[in-house]
Structures are given as structure tokens and as C-alpha cells.
Amino acid sequence: MQLRRTFLILVPYLWMLLFFLVPFFIVMKISLSQVALAIPPYTPTLDITQGWDGLVKFFSQLSFSNFQFLTTDDLYWRAYVSSLEIATVATAITLLVGYPIAYGMASAPDEWRPTLMMLVILPFWTSFLIRIYAWMGILGREGFVNSTLEWLGIIHEPLTILNTNWAVFIGIVYGYLPFMILPIYAALDKLDVSLTESAQDLGCTQIKAFWLITVPLSRPGVVAGCFLVFIPALGEYVIPSLLGGSGTLMIGKVLWEEFSSNRDWPVASAVAVVLLLILVVPIILFQRNQQRQQEAEQ
Amino acid sequence: MLKKWMPLAAALMIGAGAATAETVRVYNWSDYIDESLLQKFQDETGITLVYDVFDSNEVLETKLLAGGSGYDVVVPSGTFLQRQIVAGVFQKLDFSQLPNDQYMWKLIKDRVAKYDPGNQYAENYMWGTTGLGINVDKVREILGPDAPTNSLSLIFDPKYVSKLAACGVQMLDAPSEIIPAALKYLGEDPDSHDPAVIAKVEPVLMAIRPYIQKFNSSEYINALANGEICAAFGWSGDVLQARDRAAEAGNGVNIAYEIPKEGALMWFDMMAVPADAPNPSGAMKFINFMMDPHNIAAASNYVYYANGNLESQKYLNPDVIGDTAIYPDAATMDNLYTTTPYEQSVQRVVTRLWTKIKSGV
Numbered sequence: 001m002q003l004r005r006t007f008l009i010l011v012p013y014l015w016m017l018l019f020f021l022v023p024f025f026i027v028m029k030i031s032l033s034q035v036a037l038a039i040p041p042y043t044p045t046l047d048i049t050q051g052w053d054g055l056v057k058f059f060s061q062l063s064f065s066n067f068q069f070l071t072t073d074d075l076y077w078r079a080y081v082s083s084l085e086i087a088t089v090a091t092a093i094t095l096l097v098g099y100p101i102a103y104g105m106a107s108a109p110d111e112w113r114p115t116l117m118m119l120v121i122l123p124f125w126t127s128f129l130i131r132i133y134a135w136m137g138i139l140g141r142e143g144f145v146n147s148t149l150e151w152l153g154i155i156h157e158p159l160t161i162l163n164t165n166w167a168v169f170i171g172i173v174y175g176y177l178p179f180m181i182l183p184i185y186a187a188l189d190k191l192d193v194s195l196t197e198s199a200q201d202l203g204c205t206q207i208k209a210f211w212l213i214t215v216p217l218s219r220p221g222v223v224a225g226c227f228l229v230f231i232p233a234l235g236e237y238v239i240p241s242l243l244g245g246s247g248t249l250m251i252g253k254v255l256w257e258e259f260s261s262n263r264d265w266p267v268a269s270a271v272a273v274v275l276l277l278i279l280v281v282p283i284i285l286f287q288r289n290q291q292r293q294q295e296a297e298q
Numbered sequence: 299m300l301k302k303w304m305p306l307a308a309a310l311m312i313g314a315g316a317a318t319a320e321t322v323r324v325y326n327w328s329d330y331i332d333e334s335l336l337q338k339f340q341d342e343t344g345i346t347l348v349y350d351v352f353d354s355n356e357v358l359e360t361k362l363l364a365g366g367s368g369y370d371v372v373v374p375s376g377t378f379l380q381r382q383i384v385a386g387v388f389q390k391l392d393f394s395q396l397p398n399d400q401y402m403w404k405l406i407k408d409r410v411a412k413y414d415p416g417n418q419y420a421e422n423y424m425w426g427t428t429g430l431g432i433n434v435d436k437v438r439e440i441l442g443p444d445a446p447t448n449s450l451s452l453i454f455d456p457k458y459v460s461k462l463a464a465c466g467v468q469m470l471d472a473p474s475e476i477i478p479a480a481l482k483y484l485g486e487d488p489d490s491h492d493p494a495v496i497a498k499v500e501p502v503l504m505a506i507r508p509y510i511q512k513f514n515s516s517e518y519i520n521a522l523a524n525g526e527i528c529a530a531f532g533w534s535g536d537v538l539q540a541r542d543r544a545a546e547a548g549n550g551v552n553i554a555y556e557i558p559k560e561g562a563l564m565w566f567d568m569m570a571v572p573a574d575a576p577n578p579s580g581a582m583k584f585i586n587f588m589m590d591p592h593n594i595a596a597a598s599n600y601v602y603y604a605n606g607n608l609e610s611q612k613y614l615n616p617d618v619i620g621d622t623a624i625y626p627d628a629a630t631m632d633n634l635y636t637t638t639p640y641e642q643s644v645q646r647v648v649t650r651l652w653t654k655i656k657s658g659v
Contacts, residue, residue, distance in 0.1 A: 040365065
């Protein structure tokens with residue numbers, strides 16, 4: 001019994017080690033090295049054949065200068081802040097759009113649900129890149145949105161949507177909406193309908209019952225959905241580079257420029273490590289807080 | 299430096315032969331060959347050809363520097379080639395397997411020796427210039443008959459570019475091409491690596507920034523052809539492809555490519571063999587095939603870029619060899635300049651300046 005439990009816990013830890021910690025330490029290692037014109041383009045690299053001496057030499061050459069460099073130019077700071085802003089706004093819009101959809105799905109008759117679920121998942125069958133490209137055609141000056149609005153006589157000059165932050169918001173909301181809908185739907189689906197019914201029987205209005213019962217009980221789904229949207233949106237590269245304008249400053253683009261235009265893998269790795277810290281630390285704090293609250297409630 | 303916006307290198311696998319057959323893997327710029335040549339190579343040699351395409355030198359370089367790209371032939375531009383040779387990315391060519399080397403053009407060989415001393419590592423595939431793509435009728439309509447259509451001031455002088463802004467102006471998203479041009483406009487050495495000299499272009503580019511609709515390295519082809527923009531600072535063959543598309547569409551848009559009278563950047567895309575290429579002798583066969591005068595002439599006739607093969611000029615269409623926008627006359631040729639790769643610290647200054655110009659931060 002004990003063995004079984006250990007084994008069951010071991011699997012996720014092994015997964016974590018292999019696909020999170022090992023890559024993280026590789027990136028961390030590169031972030032402590034210096035640029036070189038070689039394959040791979042940084043030094044020092046670990047030479048195992050030299051044994052202990054090689055290891056000592058390797059560690060003695062590592063330095064934190066790349067992290068210091070990030071503080072010398074406010075570009076990085078601004079890019080982090082503007083990524084946080086864009087990701088926060090986009091997550092909020094996704095929640096506003098996704099919650100009613102999930103609610104509608106959960107209140108739909110049982111025989112409709114598989115179809116509705118299918119409709120949410122269906123876009124994943126097409127490449128993400130192609131779907132974002134399609135938005136370039138939809139939002140462009142000669143695109144579907146502008147031509148429809150002009151045909152309806154609402155506007156007379158085409159709106160500039162593509163290559164602005166609005167297009168980035170639209171792209172993120174569209175791209176990540178299923179990640180918001182599915183966990184909220186899962187939470188609402190489990191919700192016991194008799195709870196809201198009894199609240200109404202006891203004189204609660206429908207709206208009040210929704211806020212007092214449904215929303216708090218669906219909170220785990222909302223939190224999960226927000227994380228699933230916020231985290232990838234923060235480091236997003238494809239959407240801002242295809243739909244955003246030259247003024248759209250996001251850390252994913254800065255990282256790409258460090259990596260390929262500057263050929264500076266060490267600084268690019270330092271940017272990535274800092275991004276990870278910005279993400280992981282608040283999430284850990286949040287989780288702790290959640291846990292404490294739950295314990296307090298019990 | 300031909301940059302077509304195809305983010306996923308569209309892998310084009312032609313005639314998958316038997317698994318045991320010899321294979322050559324080629325990694326070239328997108329839209330840069332007459333595709334019937336790929337079939338011809340397979341028919342002539344019996345080698346299975348895997349032909350992948352990329353969209354920017356940076357993408358290629360990242361793969362090469364990571365090592366183990368798996369390609370036998372790659373086509374970086376000259377400046378990138380130079381530092382990749384220093385990094386030890388390539389192996390020397392085996393000229394005993396390259397009899398068609400005799401047809402190459404000495405003038406081009408001499409120029410690319412700047413990047414590849416002694417011409418040991420690479421053969422030229424195509425070359426071109428970076429200059430002005432213009433919607434002739436619209437520019438004359440706005441700026442009058444005396445519009446400086448053959449001068450860098452059309453783009454870099456706010457007096458002109460501000461008037462063209464409403465009708466649309468685009469620029470390459472390539473700092474290593476725009477900064478030398480802006481330096482040339484200021485009368486400085488376009489190949490300067492001095493951060494103090496490079497800093498002089500900042501006020502010039504910041505002043506015209508509000509009038510540039512977009513910094514992009516491929517959209518200007520269609521935008522010019524559809525008449526959506528009036529002017530673009532871009533690559534010769536791309537502008538000429540826009541001219542052809544407009545003519546085919548019969549939309550009355552009249553596009554011209556002008557080499558600026560102040561001088562223009564001349565660039566070279568070079569065929570080279572990675573040091574860890576799985577099939578180096580197959581790579582030689584492919585390079586030799588592309589140096590066959592008939593073959594490379596067919597490619598140039600198709601993509602409107604000049605090549606470094608003298609003998610092939612006999613087989614070029616008159617609208618290619620006869621066009622001074624593709625094969626400039628001797629006087630213009632003297633006015634073309636080349637650049638060398640930036641050192642790491644200077645590259646950082648250049649990238650940072652470019653970020654500032656594009657995003658304002």
C-alpha cells in the first residue's frame with residue numbers, strides 16, 4: 001500500500017523533474033555564461049571528459065553579469081510590465097466572454113452538451129498558426145470586419161484594427177477561450193442544481209442566487225481558467241508578432257530578438273529565467289493563500 | 299536577404315524515393331527558385347532531394363549555431379556567412395567535384411571574397427540590391443514631375459516622405475540594411491561599426507518613423523502590386539515581382555525599382571555546406587547542378603534576381619539581362635557598396651536602436 005502510494009507520487013515528480021527542472025537548469029546554466037562565436041554560441045560549456053577540473057573550471061567561469069545587464073536598460077522592465085498589462089486585460093476579457101458560454105453549456109439540456117463541447121474543441125483541429133493568420137485577413141483594412149461595417153453604413157473609413165493592441169487582445173481571447181470555458185464548465189457541471197433552487201425557494205432572487213451560490217462554487221474553475229489563459233498569454237510571441245503593431249511591446253518578442261538578432265543566448269536565457277520567476281513566485285504565493293483560506297473555512 | 303514571411307518553413311518533399319536511395323537536404327530562401335529545377339535535379343542524378351525553405355538569416359543562423367541542422371546545403375547571405383565561417387559552421391568546398399565552377403563570374407567572386415577569403419567555403423547563388431520600389435504614377439501625382447524617385451531623400455527626408463505617408467510607405471524590417479542606407483544618406487561610411495557614427499541615424503529615422511506605415515520584409519510586394527502603398531524600401535527582385543504581379547492583374551498600377559543615386563547595398567546569397575552535413579558529396583552535386591549555366595539562368599528568369607554565373611547570361615531572358623535594375627550598368631555597379639558583419643557589442647547597439655525606432659521605447 002505504502003509502495004503503491006510512493007509510486008503514484010513518483011510519476012508526477014519524475015515528470016516535473018524531466019520536463020521542468022532539467023530544462024530550467026539548462027536555461028539557467030546558459031544564462032550564467034557569455035556569448036561566443038562558436039557552436040553552441042556561448043561559453044563556457046561543460047566538458048565532462050576533463051573530470052573534476054573541467055567542472056571546477058566550468059563553475060568558476062559562470063557569472064551573473066547577464067542579469068545585471070537586464071537592469072541597465074529599461075526596455076526589459078517595460079516589456080515585462082506591458083506583457084503583464086496585456087495578459088491581464090486579455091485574461092479579464094476572456095473570462096467575461098468565457099463564463100457566460102460555460103454557464104450556457106452547463107444549463108443546456110443533456111443531449112446538447114456533447115455537441116456544444118465539440119464546438120468548443122473543434123477549432124483545435126486546425127493549426128493555431130493558421131487560425132491566427134486568418135485573423136489577419138479578417139481584421140485588415142480590406143478585411144471582413146471593415147467591409148461588413150462599411151456595407152452596413154456604420155463606418156465610412158476603414159478602421160485600423162490590425163497591427164494594434166486591440167488585435168492582440170482579440171487574438172488572445174480567440175486563441176485561449178477554450179482554456180477558459182472548459183474548466184469553468186467542469187466546475188459548473190458538478191454544481192448541484194438543488195442548491196440554487198432551495199435558495200430561490202427561500203426567497204433569493206435568481207440574480208442574487210447566482211452571485212451567492214453559483215459564482216463562489218465555480219471559483220476553482222475560474223481560477224484554473226484564468227491561469228491557463230494568463231500564463232501562456234504573458235509569454236505569447238506568435239499573436240503579437242502577427243497581429244500586433246510595431247509599438248506592441250511584449251517580452252516574447254524581446255526574447256526572440258535577443259536570441260536571433262543579437263545571437264545572445266545567455267541574455268535571452270536570463271530574460272527567460274526572470275520571466276519564469278515573475279510567473280512562478282506569484283502563483284506559489286496565490287496557491288499558499290488559497291490553501292490557507294480553505295483550511296480556515298474548514 | 300530575400301525574406302518572405304513564411305514562418306513555418308514549408309517543407310517541400312519531392313518524389314519520396316526508396317528509403318535506401320541517396321538523399322540531399324537543401325535549405326534555401328522561400329520563393330527563390332524555379333521549382334521545375336528540383337525535379338530536374340532528381341531526374342538527372344537519381345538523388346532524392348529534400349528542399350526546405352526559411353524566411354530570415356536569423357532563423358538559419360540559429361539552426362546552424364545550435365549544430366546538427368541535418369542540411370547538406372544552406373544559403374546564408376554574405377555578412378552572415380562570414381561570421382558563420384569564423385564560428386566553424388562550414389566545411390571547405392571540394393572543387394574537384396565542382397567542374398561548373400569555371401562558369402562563375404570573376405567580378406562577383408572578387409566581391410564575395412570579402413566574406414569568404416579565397417572563395418573556399420561558398421559559391422554564389424543570387425545577388426541583388428536594396429533600393430526603392432515606387433508606384434510611379436502616384437508618386438508623381440503627389441510630389442510633381444520633379445519627384446526625387448531615384449534618391450534616398452524620397453524615404454529619408456521628412457519633406458517628401460511626409461507627403462507620401464497618406465498613400466503608404468513601407469520599409470524592410472532589417473536594421474543591417476536600413477542603417478547603412480541611412481548612413482549613406484548622411485554622407486557617412488555605410489559600413490561604419492562605430493557606435494557614435496551609427497547613433498547619427500537615430501534622429502533621421504525617428505523623424506520619418508511617423509510616416510512609415512510598416513516595417514516588414516515581405517508584405518510590400520503585394521501592397522505595391524495592389525496599389526495599397528506608394529513607396530517601399532526593399533529588395534530588387536521583390537519589387538520586380540510586384541511589378542509583374544501588377545502587370546498580370548492589369549490593375550493599371552505601374553511599379554518601378556530604382557537604385558538610389560547615392561548608392562545601394564549589394565548583397566549576396568551564398569551556397570555553403572555545413573561541417574556536419576550528412577551527405578557532403580551529394581551537396582557538391584547539388585551546388586554543381588545549380589552552377590550549370592542553363593539551370594541557374596532558368597532560376598534567374600523565374601525570380602528576377604541576378605546570379606554570379608557569367609556563362610548563364612547567354613541564356614537569360616532579355617527582360618532580365620537587359621534590365622539595369624537587375625544587372626546594373628558599370629557606372630551603377632561602382633556605386634554599390636557592401637557591408638561587413640557587426641561585432642557582438644555593436645550588434646547589440648544596432649538591435650537596440652532598431653527596437654527604439656520601431657516601438658519608440
